[in-house]
Amino acid sequence: MSKRILITGGTGFIGSKLIDGWLLDGHDITLLTRRPKWIPERWIGKVTAVSEFSDINVSAQDKGESSGIDWVINLAGEGIADARWTPKRKQALRDSRVGLTQRLARWADSTNQQFEAVLSGSAVGYYGSVDGIWPTFSETSAAGTDFSASLCIDWEHAAKGLNDRTKRLVLLRTGIVLGEHGGMLKRMRLPFKLGLGGVIGSGQQVISWIHRDDYCRAINYLLASDLTGPVNMTAPTPVSNREFTASLATTLHRPALFPMPSVAAKLIFGELSELLLKGQNVSPTVLSQAGFDFKYPNLGQALEETMRLW
Numbered sequence: 001m002s003k004r005i006l007i008t009g010g011t012g013f014i015g016s017k018l019i020d021g022w023l024l025d026g027h028d029i030t031l032l033t034r035r036p037k038w039i040p041e042r043w044i045g046k047v048t049a050v051s052e053f054s055d056i057n058v059s060a061q062d063k064g065e066s067s068g069i070d071w072v073i074n075l076a077g078e079g080i081a082d083a084r085w086t087p088k089r090k091q092a093l094r095d096s097r098v099g100l101t102q103r104l105a106r107w108a109d110s111t112n113q114q115f116e117a118v119l120s121g122s123a124v125g126y127y128g129s130v131d132g133i134w135p136t137f138s139e140t141s142a143a144g145t146d147f148s149a150s151l152c153i154d155w156e157h158a159a160k161g162l163n164d165r166t167k168r169l170v171l172l173r174t175g176i177v178l179g180e181h182g183g184m185l186k187r188m189r190l191p192f193k194l195g196l197g198g199v200i201g202s203g204q205q206v207i208s209w210i211h212r213d214d215y216c217r218a219i220n221y222l223l224a225s226d227l228t229g230p231v232n233m234t235a236p237t238p239v240s241n242r243e244f245t246a247s248l249a250t251t252l253h254r255p256a257l258f259p260m261p262s263v264a265a266k267l268i269f270g271e272l273s274e275l276l277l278k279g280q281n282v283s284p285t286v287l288s289q290a291g292f293d294f295k296y297p298n299l300g301q302a303l304e305e306t307m308r309l310w
């Protein structure tokens, strides 16, 4: 059945794939974006673009009827790895996630929305980062204490402001999403293709990854389910950085001979190097127990498919 969907961050690496799929399924999409003029070029009049929540047409609400928005998917956020984590950059990362989610909740309150489901962004960084494989984190694990963790905690807290406005609130604790033409692989592909890739730091830090097709399939699975609360959006087979490096090099038929020592990563990236030198071993417990069927449970297959489409 066709739904009216509101998405933030829908122009991004993940969101644009979601929208492509929803359009094929005949859903009605409203997209919050800072660049509404770009949308007609991408989706030729099929998506309603707004630059403020207050621009969303909820006129039926004034007459005491439903505004018609069924599902909200909240993915907006400045790129976490796009720049060094200066105090100003950290504030931008917070404002674009926590601030925007607070604005969404205020708009939902002021217009008296009642959604079927809200799926709101978070990340596996919620659990904090370690250099090694222990511990394994499931959705019931405690939060960490570093910057990424505090960002996710506050982002999830802001989303909980929507609890009274929705039947279900799902918090998407997203791992590293793998897909063509974007995400982490966009940065790694060229150096690896040139044979300049290598292990980062100890190589023992764990990458909890998910193929973008599975991510989008999981979103649609969650929308159709009655699940609620935090959901780890990761494949069932996290790998160490050393394994990831070897697998990517094999997929691209190149050697990976150039390790990046921890000290170099810290010098080049500052605090942001945490994202490279540390990781988290995350289990998709909720999705697995619910019976979600991963199309790409193994990294090799996921990388092969991604590189085939690049």
Ligand SMILES: NC(=O)c1ccc[n+]([C@@H]2O[C@H](COP(=O)([O-])OP(=O)(O)OC[C@H]3O[C@@H](n4cnc5c(N)ncnc54)[C@H](OP(=O)(O)O)[C@@H]3O)[C@@H](O)[C@H]2O)c1
Residues within 6 Å of the ligand: 008, 009, 010, 011, 012, 013, 014, 015, 032, 033, 034, 035, 075, 076, 077, 078, 079, 080, 096, 100, 121, 122, 123, 124, 174, 175, 176, 177, 178, 183, 184
């Ligand atoms: N990709 C991953 O591996 C990964 C991993 C963990 C978590 N996540 C999270 O999942 C979400 C989507 O990821 P993605 O890879 O699709 O991200 P992306 O390609 O960087 O897209 C993010 C979107 O957020 C919007 N945005 C950026 N800065 C903003 C700002 N200052 N104010 C308002 N909106 C802003 C942009 O939309 P407009 O330009 O149209 O406004 C952009 O299209 C992000 O929040 C990210 O943190 C992603």
